[in-house]
Amino acid sequence: MVDIPAFTPVHLLTGFLGSGKTTLLKRLLADPALADTAVLINEFGEVGLDHHLVERIDDTMVLLQSGCVCCTVRGELSDALRDLHSRRERGLIPPFTRVVIESTGLADPFPVLSTLKSDPVLRHHFRAGSVVTTVDAVNGLSQLDTYAESTRQAAIADRLVITKTDLCEDGADLARLLSRLNELNPDALRAIAGEDGPDAEILFGEDTARRAAGLQSPSGFYCDAPMPTARADGAALHTTISSFVIAVDEPIDWTGFGVWLTMLLNRHGSRVLRVKGILALEGEERPVAIHGVQHLVHPPVHLAGWPSVERSSRLVFIVDGLDVNLLKRSFNAFALAGSTGIRPQPEAAVQTRSAQSP
Numbered sequence: 001m002v003d004i005p006a007f008t009p010v011h012l013l014t015g016f017l018g019s020g021k022t023t024l025l026k027r028l029l030a031d032p033a034l035a036d037t038a039v040l041i042n043e044f045g046e047v048g049l050d051h052h053l054v055e056r057i058d059d060t061m062v063l064l065q066s067g068c069v070c071c072t073v074r075g076e077l078s079d080a081l082r083d084l085h086s087r088r089e090r091g092l093i094p095p096f097t098r099v100v101i102e103s104t105g106l107a108d109p110f111p112v113l114s115t116l117k118s119d120p121v122l123r124h125h126f127r128a129g130s131v132v133t134t135v136d137a138v139n140g141l142s143q144l145d146t147y148a149e150s151t152r153q154a155a156i157a158d159r160l161v162i163t164k165t166d167l168c169e170d171g172a173d174l175a176r177l178l179s180r181l182n183e184l185n186p187d188a189l190r191a192i193a194g195e196d197g198p199d200a201e202i203l204f205g206e207d208t209a210r211r212a213a214g215l216q217s218p219s220g221f222y223c224d225a226p227m228p229t230a231r232a233d234g235a236a237l238h239t240t241i242s243s244f245v246i247a248v249d250e251p252i253d254w255t256g257f258g259v260w261l262t263m264l265l266n267r268h269g270s271r272v273l274r275v276k277g278i279l280a281l282e283g284e285e286r287p288v289a290i291h292g293v294q295h296l297v298h299p300p301v302h303l304a305g306w307p308s309v310e311r312s313s314r315l316v317f318i319v320d321g322l323d324v325n326l327l328k329r330s331f332n333a334f335a336l337a338g339s340t341g342i343r344p345q346p347e348a349a350v351q352t353r354s355a356q357s358p
């Protein structure tokens with residue numbers, strides 16, 4: 001029999017665009033330590049829950065092998081939390097004892113946390129838990145320097161998880177990042193993301209487990225106050241950032257697409273905060289997922305199948321100060337022109353650095 005706490009802790013998994021939140025969550029969702037957890041995410045498709053799935057409760061909610069309930073947030077976060085609470089009260093879902101929210105990469109963590117404090121219903125049933133922030137070892141330093149959202153996410157963290165250290169060629173860059181994080185948030189516990197860790201218990205478990213593991217107790221985490229204390233004020237949120245989707249019905253030529261993306265990132269990589277998508281390639285049965293973060297393009301991944309009935313290519317861009325129409329025109333001119341039937345090969349992640357025009 002699960003004891004439902006009087007105030008259910010709500011943990012926040014945040015981190016700048018493409019910093020590895022979903023990758024971390026995907027690994028954690030298999031961990032039995034996350035049983036009795038309700039996880040709120042933006043889209044099931046992104047995490048690829050098929051291997052963990054036990055039962056689909058409805059369009060927005062699934063039950064996973066680990067025992068946790070996973071829900072997508074459509075609309076307001078407060079509505080999603082109220083819905084979870086109400087279903088738990090009525091015995092419609094397993095009685096979760098903690099909530100983990102994966103925020104979007106541009107989310108300011110403060111409003112998310114203050115929702116718990118200010119909402120007239122939620123404040124009686126939930127409390128703020130830990131804030132876990134992923135920081136990309138390759139792009140993290142420039143993101144902290146440029147984007148207030150990134151600074152806020154790191155400054156408010158109780159746990160800083162450094163991702164992509166395997167792609168860091170220069171140890172000095174990593175040392176600079178760690179030193180910057182230390183200035184911003186000296187109290188947070190740091191962990192390097194890898195196949196084996198950090199585990200769910202360390203990130204979202206109870207404090208006794210952490211103390212037993214000999215870990216320090218970061219300020220703001222164990223206190224009774226419903227909201228962690230902010231440690232740094234960022235500048236106003238950026239207004240030059242925009243996002244858009246390129247959707248294409250006909251199969252895409254991989255070579256043309258590769259040339260276009262490489263040239264785009266060579267020229268404008270620092271302004272392409274995030275590109276991710278699923279591509280239907282000429283001559284390929286299976287879709288290919290691509291991920292890019294500024295100048296870094298991760299190796300393309302062949303997926304086992306399409307996540308939904310939709311079979312067309314979709315590319316989501318989040319850009320800072322780039323002319324969207326120009327970008328779309330160059331996509332039409334380069335990526336959709338010609339076909340050589342060459343397929344993407346798994347290879348090392350590519351960083352584009354020279355300056356050529358798309």
Ligand SMILES: Nc1nc2c(ncn2[C@@H]2O[C@H](COP(=O)(O)OP(=O)(O)OP(=O)(O)O)[C@@H](O)[C@H]2O)c(=O)[nH]1
Pocket residue numbers: 015016017018019020021022023024104105163164165166167193194274276290291298299
């Ligand atoms: N080499 C390497 N790649 C990583 C690591 N963590 C994440 N990635 C890759 O980085 C890309 C982006 O990772 P995601 O987990 O989607 O990042 P995210 O923070 O959820 O992205 P958004 O939700 O779009 O902000 C993917 O291609 C991942 O495979 C890591 O530690 N090492």
